[in-house]
Amino acid sequence: MKGTYSEMLRFAIFSNQKSLEDIAMDLRQYGFKTNKSQLSKLQNGKILPASNKMNDALAEILNIDSLELKAAAYKEKIPPEILNKIKEIC
Secondary structure, X not given: OOOOHHHHHHHHHHHHOOOHHHHHHXXXXXXXXXXXXXXXXXXXXXXXXXXXXXXXXXXXXXXXXXXXXXXXHHXXXXXXXXXXXXXXXX
């Protein structure tokens, strides 16, 4: 799966045919206090990607690769100048 963090998350949610409320309830079982509004903002790119732990839980709930989701999250969290430097040296 490729794309931005929000695209990956939106596609996974759509593919699993789960409501944001269902996902929020599932996340509560992992100890996260979240709601459908926060999940909507995540899937629409309105807020920064979730933490590693929440991404692990989302990946489990949505049956997707947690490493891919976390990599997409880091790509968006890393300042552009640092990301460009990484691309130069790798």
